[in-house]
Amino acid sequence: MKLLVTGGAGFIASNYIRHILSTYPDYHIINLDKLTYAGNLENLKDIETSDRYTFIKGDICDGELLRETEFDAIINFAAESHVDRSILDAQPFLQTNVMGTCSLLEIARQRGCTFLHVSTDEVYGSTTEGAFNEASPLLPNSPYAASKASSDLLVRSYVETHNLKAMITRCSNNYGPYQFPEKLIPLVIINALNRNPIPVYGDGMNVRDWIHVTDHCRAVDAVFHNGTTGGIYNIGSRNERQNIEIVNLILSIVAEKFHVEEKVLTNLISYVRDRKGHDRRYAIDPSRIEQEIGWKPDINFEDGIEKTIEWYISNKQWWQRILSGDYMTYYNTQYGERLKT
Numbered sequence: 089m090k091l092l093v094t095g096g097a098g099f100i101a102s103n104y105i106r107h108i109l110s111t112y113p114d115y116h117i118i119n120l121d122k123l124t125y126a127g128n129l130e131n132l133k134d135i136e137t138s139d140r141y142t143f144i145k146g147d148i149c150d151g152e153l154l155r156e157t158e159f160d161a162i163i164n165f166a167a168e169s170h171v172d173r174s175i176l177d178a179q180p181f182l183q184t185n186v187m188g189t190c191s192l193l194e195i196a197r198q199r200g201c202t203f204l205h206v207s208t209d210e211v212y213g214s215t216t217e218g219a220f221n222e223a224s225p226l227l228p229n230s231p232y233a234a235s236k237a238s239s240d241l242l243v244r245s246y247v248e249t250h251n252l253k254a255m256i257t258r259c260s261n262n263y264g265p266y267q268f269p270e271k272l273i274p275l276v277i278i279n280a281l282n283r284n285p286i287p288v289y290g291d292g293m294n295v296r297d298w299i300h301v302t303d304h305c306r307a308v309d310a311v312f313h314n315g316t317t318g319g320i321y322n323i324g325s326r327n328e329r330q331n332i333e334i335v336n337l338i339l340s341i342v343a344e345k346f347h348v349e350e351k352v353l354t355n356l357i358s359y360v361r362d363r364k365g366h367d368r369r370y371a372i373d374p375s376r377i378e379q380e381i382g383w384k385p386d387i388n389f390e391d392g393i394e395k396t397i398e399w400y401i402s403n404k405q406w407w408q409r410i411l412s413g414d415y416m417t418y419y420n421t422q423y424g425e426r427l428k429t
């Protein structure tokens with residue numbers, strides 16, 4: 089099986105590639121990634137020399153490149169993924185998330201290959217009661233969420249019109265190793281370690297439903313193997329938390345590990361102006377994937393967050409190279425040299 093994984097240098101897909109290579113000895117992964125600011129090939133340092141792994145630097149919007157590339161199935165993770173950036177400039181979100189998905193659907197249609205589209209619970213908007221199921225209406229509030237909802241509808245149209253074997257997964261907020269430090273959890277960990285201010289938007293009481301990235305990767309793989317054509321699967325681990333609760337939990341773990349008074353760290357919390365259109369609450373009902381596919385989450389949040397903090401403490405160089413911008417030179421030094429020989 090030659091699997092085209094898009095956005096493989098990002099947070100979730102780099103974890104996914106590692107999971108697939110260690111689970112299936114006969115799988116070959118082709119990682120197609122544009123290497124935007126969020127793409128970091130250092131996420132895959134440990135597997136980059138595997139003879140079952142190929143990296144292609146390129147854009148999912150590039151139809152010609154897709155036609156030149158051989159593969160049997162597509163797992164589409166590539167996206168502009170940060171809500172705050174989509175508020176500043178929505179255009180790249182539409183380009184990659186909508187037009188890029190369209191190019192991938194087109195090549196999948198021509199080849200007749202399976203297409204798994206990785207989407208998000210944010211397409212459902214915000215809720216005050218209960219949890220989103222797959223029949224909940226699409227009511228995206230941010231440009232990011234609107235671009236993902238648009239791509240989901242495009243996938244649906246290829247199933248209905250062309251009978252494409254496509255599936256959609258909609259996962260809640262992920263955390264774990266290799267998450268880019270613009271997102272809440274790595275930002276709080278790193279700022280706590282560096283004793284920098286920790287920005288909390290609004291009143292800090294917005295709720296997100298957190299899942300460990302490894303549980304998400306296992307779920308995507310389970311849907312790839314056992315999902316039905318046109319199927320939509322919510323992924324979540326019934327773990328709702330207020331942002332301020334997460335921040336305090338991280339600070340208490342860091343304080344304990346470094347034997348510092350918790351107050352020293354909680355003093356870093358800085359309530360800042362709220363995000364525009366800030367969704368109040370996400371909550372996912374994962375009953376369908378549990379009942380129909382037999383997937384369930386393995387990682388309990390308290391264990392997962394502690395291991396994640398330990399990972400960021402042990403991998404200081406990884407995030408320091410992001411903060412300094414040095415990670416962006418990795419492709420040229422590693423791959424540039426290799427391409428020359």
Ligand code: NAD
Nearest residue numbers: 095097098099100122123124126127147148167169261262
């Ligand atoms: P990320 O921002 O860490 O990584 C995105 C990757 O896509 C980067 O490597 C980037 O270089 C690449 N990319 C961007 N534009 C591209 C293009 N035009 N062509 C090729 N590659 C391109 O994102 P992430 O957090 O790992 O999210 C991955 C996917 O999962 C996204 O589709 C996102 O919507 C979805 N998702 C994320 C979460 C979450 O909590 N992070 C939750 C649910 C769903």
Ligand code: TYD
Nearest residue numbers: 171261270271272273287288289294296331
């Ligand atoms: P984020 O990690 O950006 O994910 P998303 O917006 O896709 O849910 O943010 C998670 C929550 O944390 C969200 O409610 C916004 C909030 N937040 C802060 O309070 N401060 C921050 O610095 C960031 C990045 C997020």
